[in-house]
Amino acid sequence: MDSIVQILKQNNLSVTEGRRKILSLFLNSNGALAHADIEKNTHSHFDRVTVYRTLQSFVDKGIIHTIPTSDNSIKYALCKDECGEGHHHDHHVHLVCTRCGNTFCLDNVVTPTVKLPRDYTIQQVEVVVKGICKACNNQ
Amino acid sequence: MDSIVQILKQNNLSVTEGRRKILSLFLNSNGALAHADIEKNTHSHFDRVTVYRTLQSFVDKGIIHTIPTSDNSIKYALCKDECGEGHHHDHHVHLVCTRCGNTFCLDNVVTPTVKLPRDYTIQQVEVVVKGICKACNNQ
């Protein structure tokens, strides 16, 4: 069985054309995708609402996660295995390439420990690095 | 001379009612503000466009900086002295309180060093911590 179908079934999502297509976009992209990227890649074959709902359900199931940005466009990227429904473990660093504009999850870079004063409680740490990605640096 | 007027003049911005008011909101708020917060605090006394333009000019001049979020609402906070026109040095950590919803710049917490593989270049590191702020923890 197709690994795309497998992922959907494992997460109790019915297998529909839209979900298959959108999930495959994530699997075949090494960078993060925004709603607009998906619209573009599918040539708006799916209703905008469907795309929003699909992304939301993928987030809910822990298949993808959101990446914070400063430019009012939520980006989404595949989660690694440790993520599941209701709990995300995104202990990796995100890189926004200022040359090509793509966003990547640096899965091998561990989020550094942040130490806050005693009267704060840490729940989650997000690190977004702006810089130049591998591909852009090597060209 | 009023410190608000002083800041505006130092940055070659003409002193208008809107800019004075919006800058004072930042000076009197310990957390970050979003466009909507400013609208609320000014009772929409200024045109929406004016607020957008004012925020943009403050960012351009290095008076405030944006904070990345995952929820499509750009937050702005005052910059410390090291920031100037064209270059921001936001080497501090941002805390989003999951209880009160406010966002704070933790100016005394130093951004941890992130080490990337050799073929990446780091330009800026943003750290956003989700957790509980001081005030919420002490109540």
Place this chain on the structure above:
DNA sequence: AAATATTTGCAACAATGTTTCTTTTTTTAT
């Protein structure tokens, strides 16, 4: 293959952000 459950697409709406142009306000120079 039929019944049930789920998802999709559509329409309408709400919020957020941008652009152009005219009027008003601020600054500069006299």
Place this chain on the structure above:
DNA sequence: ATAAAAAAAGAAACATTGTTGCAAATATTT
């Protein structure tokens, strides 16, 4: 202090992004 020049504000129109309710279509279960 005032007139000229420069800058900013406001208004209108538009673009983009995201949400909700509902009927039609598709997927799953039996």
